[in-house]
Amino acid sequence: MADQTGRVALLAGASGLVGSRLLPLLLGATEYSRVLALTRRPLLFDHARLANRIVRFDSGLEKQLSGLRCNDAFCCLGTTLREAGGQEGFRAVDQDLVLKIAHLAQRAGAERFVVISSVGANETSKNFYLRVKGETERALERLQFAALDMLLGLRRNVRPLEFLAQGVLWFVNPLLLGNLARYRGMAAGEVAAAMLGAARGRRRGVNRYGVSEMRALAVAGFRHRA
DSSP: OOOOOSSSEESSTTTTTTHHHHHHHHHHHTTTEEEEEEEEEOSSOOOEEEEEOOOTTTTTTTHHHTOOOOEEEOOOOOOHHHHHSSHHHHIIIIIIIHHHHHHHHHHHSSEEEEEEEOTOOOTTTHHHHHHHHHHHHHHHHHTTSSSSEEEEOEEOOOOOTTTTTTHHHTTTGGOOOOOGGGEEEOOHHHHHHHHHHHHHHOEEEEEEEHHHHHHHHHHHHHHOOO
16 A cells, blocks of 8 residues: 555645635645645635645646646535536536546546535436436546545535425434435535545545445544544
8 A cells, every 4th residue: 555644635626615624634634745726716825735726627727737746636626506507507517527627636646536426416317416416426436546435415505406405404414314314414624524534544446425424534534643
């Protein structure tokens, strides 16, 4: 197994809801000597181990990231149907852009790709949101990363057009037991910590983590040391 110290982490979506919470965790993780944060606009802080790459995600991304090298890649990119202006715009971000980042990370040497997906993701689903997520999962699997970690939780920042029930589910979390426990909501900070926890778990192959597993991963992610 490769040395787990002095590694380089790539983070796409570092200024978003989850990414902005994952970034300080990665900077505080002693296993990473450098964190490459991809953002559309400059971050408002600096750190000795932070390399903030300002990129245009919609044009010439391959050229902009030429020569990039990393060990673990974390993808926090995502939008909503409303923000994207419809289904085409949503797919462009949550599928096309995620897959582009995955391809570039793989070319950069990433052995592990950690990404946020969704409970119920299924490429044959009649629900557009779940179908896109399922198609994206399947495409990521075909890339055959040494390790692919997909987190399947729901977050506090509800996406009403994709999951109308999430606002209700958050309030009834304590009542969701057994098979329904996978629909419990999670705070963005917990999701971020779970992403780091997944990388620290060092599992190989394709791994899908539901809410209960993500909570356990978050404990590992919040630890200062690996």
